[in-house]
C-alpha cells in the first residue's frame with residue numbers, strides 16, 4: 481500500500497536513512513550517553529582504516545592523570561601523581577598546606593575555558609616550578625614513594641586492566657605522556673600489575689642523590705601545555721613506535737592533542753578526550769578539538785571497544801594461521 485503514495489514513501493525512506501546513519505556502527509559503546517562526536521562518519525571511517533591496517537600499524541599515546549586515572553570516585557576527587565606526594569609521610573604540614581593553596585590557585589586557570597593555551601602557559605610554568613621547588617626543599621625520600629602510593633586513593637579508570645593487557649598481548653606500544661611525576665606514575669601502574677614491557681613513559685622524573693633524597697627534577701619541565709616540545713624531542717628516540725602510522729590518542733586537556741606531533745608519517749589519528757570538569761563551559765571547544773568526547777565517563781569502555789574493533793581483524797588472521805598449522 482505504502483508504495484502507491486510517493487509522498488509517504490519518501491519521508492519513510494528518509495527517516496530510515498537517518499535511523500541507519502545514527503545507528504550505523506559496529507561499536508555499540510559509541511552509542512553510550514556519555515559519547516559526543518562532531519563528525520560521526522569521520523570517526524567511523526578512521527576506525528575502519530585503522531582496523532584494516534591492524535594491530536601492527538597501531539600505537540597508543542595517552543595522558544595519565546585524569547585520563548588513565550579516574551577524575552572522581554564516590555563524589556571525591558582522585559589524586560593526581562603530584563597530589564599523591566601531598567602526604568605527611570613525605571612532606572611537612574606547612575608544605576601540605578602550601579601545595580593545596582597552589583592547587584586552588586592554578587587548577588582553575590588550567591581549565592579556564594576563557595583563556596587560551598598561550599595565556600595559561602606562564603601560570604602553568606609557575607605552578608609546576610613552585611611545587612617542584614617545594615618538593616625538593618622537603619627532601620623527599622625515594623624509599624617512601626611506594627608507601628605513599630599504597631596509602632593514597634589513586635585509582636585507574638574502570639576497565640583499565642582490559643586496556644593495558646590487550647595492548648600488551650597485541651604488542652601495541654603504549655606511550656604514556658604525562659606532565660605528572662614519572663616515579664609516582666610508574667608506582668601506580670606497578671601496584672596495579674599493568675606495567676607491561678610495551679609501556680613507555682615520558683614524564684617529569686625525580687633526581688635522587690646517593691642517599692635516595694630528592695635533589696632535583698630531571699630534564700625539561702613538562703606541564704599541561706608544552707607537550708608538543710616533549711613529543712618532538714622524545715618520540716624520535718622511541719624506536720618501537722616507528723613504522724606505526726595509526727594513533728589512538730587519549731587525553732583530558734586540549735594540551736594533550738599535541739602528544740602525537742612527534743609521530744612521523746602519521747596516517748590516521750583518532751583523538752578521544754575525557755571531559756571531566758567544567759563540562760558546560762568546555763563542551764564546545766572539546767567537540768571542536770577531539771574526534772570523540774567522553775563526558776563524565778569514568779570508564780575505559782569506549783577506548784577498549786575501539787581497540788577491540790581495531791584488532792579484531794588481526795585476531796582473525798592470527799586464528800586462521802593457527803588453524804592451518
Ligand SMILES: Nc1ccn([C@@H]2O[C@H](COP(=O)(O)O)[C@@H](O)[C@H]2O)c(=O)n1
Nearest residue numbers: 543544545560562563611658659660704
Ligand atoms: N602541582 C600540580 C601540577 C599539576 N597537577 C595536575 O596534574 C596533571 C598533569 O598530569 P597529566 O598526566 O594529566 O599530564 C594536570 O592536569 C594538573 O591538573 C597537579 O595536580 N598538581
